[in-house]
Amino acid sequence: MSASQSAVRSRAEAVQVSRTFDWMILFTLFTAVLGGYHIHYMLTGGDWDFWTDWKDRRLWVTVAPIVSITFPAAVQACLWWRYRLPVGATISVVALMIGEWINRYLNFWGWTYFPVNICFPSNLLPGAIVLDVILMLGNSMTLTAVVGGLAYGLLFYPGNWPVIAPLHVPVEYNGMMMTLADLQGYHYVRTGTPEYIRMVEKGTLRTFGKDVAPVSAFFSGFVSIIIYFLWHFFGRWFAKTDFIADDNL
Amino acid sequence: MKIKDKVAKLSFVALLITMTAAMFYAPTASAHGEKSQAAFMRMRTIHWFDLHWSKEEVAVNDTMTLNGKFLVFAGWPETVDKPEVSFLNIGIPGPVFIRAGSWIGGQLVPRSVSLELGETYEFKVLLKARRPGDWHVHSMMNVQGGGPIIGPGKWVTITGSMADFVNPVTTLTGQTIDLENYALDNVYFWHAVWFAIAFAWLLFWIKRPMFVPRHIAVSTGKANSLISAGDKKVGMAFALGTIVIVAASMGSTNEKYPVTTPLQAGLLRGMKTFQMPEATVSVKVDDATYRVPGRAMQMTLTMTNNGDSAVRLGEFNTAGVRFLDPAVHEDDTNYPDDLLAEEGLTVSDNSPLAPGETRTVEVTASDAAWEVYRLADLIYDPDSRFAGLLFFWDAKGARQLVTVDAPLIPTFI
Missing domain, CATH: 2.60.120.570 (Particulate methane monooxygenase, b subunit. Chain: A, domain 1)
Known part of the structure; x- marks a missing residue:
């Protein structure tokens, strides 16, 4: 077969090759995002995502969406502007959370025996789905950043509340009150994670009384808007074909 | 196949086998690097x-x-x-x-x-x-x-x-739970629900041709034809469904757990101290050397007894290693053997130090623990000083503690 001949001999064969190519690309994209996004999120979200006694109503709510909207924005930029596929955010977060579950189950539980109910990952999926739908409906990076970014931040805490609420039931322990999540952190010894590095309930949002989570979520949403823009541009830049010379195409 | 390629292939296979075999050897990490700490x-x-x-x-x-x-x-x-x-x-x-x-x-x-x-x-x-x-x-x-x-x-x-x-805990709402697996089913349930919704959204898109035909369509200006009105309706259903599920699940959770509190944090100050009996012995370190070949530290101490009963030096404790003079004090606490030098403390004149008496003595603390616990590495530290606790006993068994802190000079011959 010469270079000028087609590799396929019929339309049916072309469709089959195209689908095979789809699965190969999808698998590669999925695993690459899983690895890259997972490392990124562990380095930036880290302990806030690892431990229930870090999942507070101020900093976890603020930090997790801001540092996790990154890869969804970048992958959206590639899949939407190149292929009109509105799954960039969802596929990224599904990859991340599958990676996290593998890590938490095999490493945290399997190797070091932390119960899964102290080290399960945060749920980022509601925000990701809404982010994808807004991009599809609006076909606009700006709209997705402003509305989607804000929604991504706002949906995070309520999307996780059904999972963490049981662990925020109070308990009296040797004369002190703490939540069950605090007690988990105290009981299940982490020699390398002393209590003082736990960044929870710090800040100046005291005038809002007990209702600081919505304020934190709004703040997180606003910053997520900016981060979305930034990473969307990263995604667009990396999705360029300028890296390949024309005569190679 | 050339011999060079064969060697390369076999080397690669050998590398893979070695790496795979290494996975099956994962010895338990038993200690905590305590000997490595400065x-x-x-x-x-x-x-x-x-x-x-x-x-x-x-x-x-x-x-x-x-x-x-x-x-x-x-x-x-x-x-x-x-x-x-x-x-x-x-x-x-x-x-x-x-x-x-x-x-x-x-x-x-x-x-x-x-x-x-x-x-x-x-x-x-x-x-x-x-x-x-x-x-x-x-x-x-x-x-x-x-x-x-x-x-x-x-x-x-x-x-x-x-x-x-089992790890039973009773909450302030009166429920007794096992913290070892409490709420685990709830964690799995909600993650499974959201994974199912996300996979449904992904499946809706990846079941149709994806990269090549869509790329061709976008490149030829037909991008808008790729998203149909039906797709938009399905998208809206997913978005609205997501918001409704989030709101409803939050509401039902608040009904199920009406009493929740924020994580507790804060610094505890004013911890109660333990008052040791006041030391009546004063100790001055005239000099201290560490003899590297002999694994022994020698101190010249000038001790003054300002109390009203005679005392003897029985123990030097540094970094958890205890050097004892068995003539004065023997351990009965079952202290770890590797940290206990039962006869490791030698005092040039350890006769009772009478009230009001001042005496200069040579004290040697020697044991393999200096090497085993890498305390000898002190000579490589940025601030080559040693410190420790000296314990004195009187005839009635009353103990007093004196701290020492002084420069340490190594000797290599």
Whole structure:
């Protein structure tokens, strides 16, 4: 077969090759995002995502969406502007959370025996789905950043509340009150994670009384808007074909 | 195939086999690198003493305690942040025990505490056995800006099966739960629900041709034809469904758990100190040398007894290693062998130091522990000083503690 001949001999064969190519690309994209996004999120979200006694109503709510909207924005930029596929955010977060579950189950539980109910990952999926739908409906990076970014931040805490609420039931322990999540952190010894590095309930949002989570979520949403823009541009830049010379195409 | 290619192929196969085989050899990490920690940190920060491990063997679900005292050394090194924010930890390989309680001066310390230089504190850690095995159990203090300061460790065996471990806790709402697996089904359920919704959204798109035809369409200006009105309706259904499920699940959760509180955090100050009997002996270190070949530290001490009863020097304790003069004091606490030099302390004249008497003596603390615990590495530290605790006893058995802190000169011949 010469270079000028087609590799396929019929339309049916072309469709089959195209689908095979789809699965190969999808698998590669999925695993690459899983690895890259997972490392990124562990380095930036880290302990806030690892431990229930870090999942507070101020900093976890603020930090997790801001540092996790990154890869969804970048992958959206590639899949939407190149292929009109509105799954960039969802596929990224599904990859991340599958990676996290593998890590938490095999490493945290399997190797070091932390119960899964102290080290399960945060749920980022509601925000990701809404982010994808807004991009599809609006076909606009700006709209997705402003509305989607804000929604991504706002949906995070309520999307996780059904999972963490049981662990925020109070308990009296040797004369002190703490939540069950605090007690988990105290009981299940982490020699390398002393209590003082736990960044929870710090800040100046005291005038809002007990209702600081919505304020934190709004703040997180606003910053997520900016981060979305930034990473969307990263995604667009990396999705360029300028890296390949024309005569190679 | 060329011989060169064959060698390359076989080398690659050998590498893969080696790497795979390596996965099957994963020995348990038993200790905590305590010997690797800079010697000056162990000798000049937290001095642990009177340590007692209540058991050497404990069954799953049974408890043991590690209690004792620690002195926050007044000559705290400049290169380590002061213990203004510290956490009483326990040095074990992960949650092989759970920490059922920890106290400093009788105060529960689940949070960080502020410690004062020069003060002594009494502590206790209650441990409940969880995972069978032989574990090195250390006292440990984490200091913000200073890192973990690990104390002496002792081997403890946990017997039984981890499957039998239970961790019952009664909440303030009156419910008794097993914290070991509490709410786990709820975690799995909600994650499964959201994964199912996300996969449904992905499946809706990836079931149709994806990359090549769509790329061609976008490149030829037909991008808008790729999203149909039906797709938009499905998208809106997913978005609205997501918001409704989030709102509804939050509402139902609030009904199910009407009483919840925020995570508790904060620094505990004003910890109760332990008042040691006031020392009536004063000690001046005239000089101190470490003889590298002999694994021995020699001190010239000028001791003055300002009390009203004669005393003798019985113990030098540094970095948890105890050098004893058996003629004065013998250990009856079952202290770890590797940290105990039962005949490791020699005093040139250890006759009772009479009240009002001043005497200059040569004191030698020698034992393999200097090497084994890498305390000899002090000579490579940035601040080559040693420090430790001297314990004196009178004829009635009354003990007093004196701290020493001085430069150390190594001798290599």
